[in-house]
Amino acid sequence: MGDADRKFFVLDTNILLHEPFAIYSFQEHDVIIPMTVLEELDRIKDSKRDVSRDARVAIRALEDIFKDATPDQIAEGIIVGKEGSTGTVSIFADYEIKETVQAFADKAGDNRILNAVLHLQAKRSPRTVVLVTKDINMRLRAKGAGVLFVEDYRTDQLIDDVSLLTKGFQVFEGGFWDKVGQVETENSGRTTLHILPRELADTTFVNQYLLDEGDDFAGRVVGLTDTEMTIKDISRERLMHREAWGVRPKNIYQGMAMDALLDPNVDLVILTGPAGCGKTILAMAAALEQVVEKGMYDKIIVTRNTPEIAESIGFLPGTEEEKMLPWLGAVTDTLEALHKNDECADGSMRYIMDKANIQFKSINFMRGRSIQNAFVILDECQNLTASQLKTIITRCGEGTKIVCSGNLAQIDSPYLTPVTSGLTYIVERFKNFEGSACVYLNGVVRSRLAEFAEENL
Incomplete structure (x- = not known):
């Protein structure tokens, strides 16, 4: 598979709450976790909500991947999966990006994730950048803001209908x-x-x-x-x-x-x-x-x-x-x-x-x-x-x-x-x-x- 065929998948927080090990599901593609997602996981892990355990599991999974990595390696991406796998996971410092989308004043985290995807979409062209989220409204807002590829997480979906x-x-x-x-x-x-x-x-x-x-x-x-x-x-x-x-x-x-x-x-x-x-x-x-x-x-x-x-x-x-x-x-x-x-x-x-x-x-x-x-x-x-x-x-x-x-x-x-x-x-x-x-x-x-x-x- 050539570099042009490899996709970037940017994961929203709700993906890691739904399936904490989702980072391993994208095989030969590159997974990007925005810093905002880590901040939201940190807030949720200490809450009394029933998804707090899933947040902790996701954080531990990321820690296992990045524990011996340098800051440069974390930004570039660490190879995950079985031996011979080419898929990577990286953390993206989205707080450094100048915001162009401010869709909802009360959803600062979502705005930062959308801006990160738009930034990557412009910088990483012609490679495909896909936002993956389970939030239907987030998918609609992303399309409205100019994100070209938005998907639901369907790896655990056993039937289509x-x-x-x-x-x-x-x-x-x-x-x-x-x-x-x-x-x-x-x-x-x-x-x-x-x-x-x-x-x-x-x-x-x-x-x-x-x-x-x-x-x-x-x-x-x-x-x-x-x-x-x-x-x-x-x-x-x-x-x-x-x-x-x-x-x-x-x-x-x-x-x-x-x-x-x-x-x-x-x-x-x-x-x-x-x-x-x-x-x-x-x-x-x-x-x-x-x-x-x-x-x-x-x-x-x-x-x-x-x-x-x-x-x-x-x-x-x-x-x-x-x-x-x-x-x-x-x-x-x-x-x-x-x-x-x-x-x-x-x-x-x-x-x-x-x-x-x-x-x-x-x-x-x-x-x-x-x-x-x-x-x-x-x-x-x-x-x-x-x-x-x-x-x-x-x-x-x-x-x-x-x-x-x-x-x-x-x-x-x-x-x-x-x-x-x-x-x-x-x-x-x-x-x-x-x-x-x-x-x-x-x-x-x-x-x-x-x-x-x-x-x-």
């Missing part, structure tokens, strides 16, 4: 058995297994559900080889009659979710879908059934992402559980809904929370723990990055089941989109893992008002 994300099931036109020629069937107790040619189903993976339009067949892929797939015959009727804590599925999608939630061989269940499709109530009902009735787990741990929690949790009175309650209203609402017909609903709630040992935890305090024999419910996953989800999932020890649920249409994080959300990431990464199942809950069952709003607003 969220509509391509697997739903965890396939629906066959007509009847399923009409498409099947020869089949080998085995019976083991109440379980019926069919061994079929793999090409019958497109892009099959383990624990994927198979349905047909005939409203009769339902199965789950339980084994795969290069040429064959083994399907557990469940039938729609049996799926629709699964029950947990008095809750029965209202549609076939909830039936598939309930089947995965109650299966002790599935360690990770990922539930996606619109608001009101039943993600939280199914997870909580399955948790109570398996902890209280069957004694399969010792406790229920409920946690979720709370963007502003680090700054505001300390000002709320009470224990960690009590501080978390405002953010876990969806879970307490669900518990109330499950016991609304009891004679004394408040007494039932208190009894169940004690009996099931329900613990409300902040994600910030999950690091370093090892969670054993627990049913973990991780709500609102769409607002987590892949690295945050990895931190939580790797906490799960022996005998622990984790349910990750979220709605990709309700992302609150300024750094995430549906295709870069950690929820999308784990759906794609875990789809070939035999200990996980994913179900997209199609259809709103909360109320006719919620259903109309989801479809028409």
